[in-house]
Amino acid sequence: MNTLTYAIRFIVLMLLGVLGAAMAVVFMVSTAIAIGVLYVVARIKGRPFGVRAYWAQRQAQRNGTRTYTGSSYNDPNVIDVKARELH
Numbered sequence: 001m002n003t004l005t006y007a008i009r010f011i012v013l014m015l016l017g018v019l020g021a022a023m024a025v026v027f028m029v030s031t032a033i034a035i036g037v038l039y040v041v042a043r044i045k046g047r048p049f050g051v052r053a054y055w056a057q058r059q060a061q062r063n064g065t066r067t068y069t070g071s072s073y074n075d076p077n078v079i080d081v082k083a084r085e086l087h
Contacts, residue, residue, distance in 0.1 A: 042049035047057075 039049045047053065
């Protein structure tokens with residue numbers, strides 16, 4: 001009886017492992033497809049595709065709309081709140 005219980009547990013564990021591996025493969029494939037679509041769209045629009053280009057674009061947008069000077073943003077929607085540590 002013990003052998004049968006261990007065999008059933010082993011089969012269930014193997015099924016869960018195979019199912020998890022299959023889900024990981026599906027996730028990787030869908031991520032690769034999404035990156036491919038983003039690459040094609042970037043090439044069609046004539047923009048570079050990559051982390052550095054994305055980061056440079058985000059920095060340019062941030063510097064164009066909000067500039068950080070000292071202790072607050074130059075944005076009327078940002079509220080400057082002073083905080084202190086409690087010991």
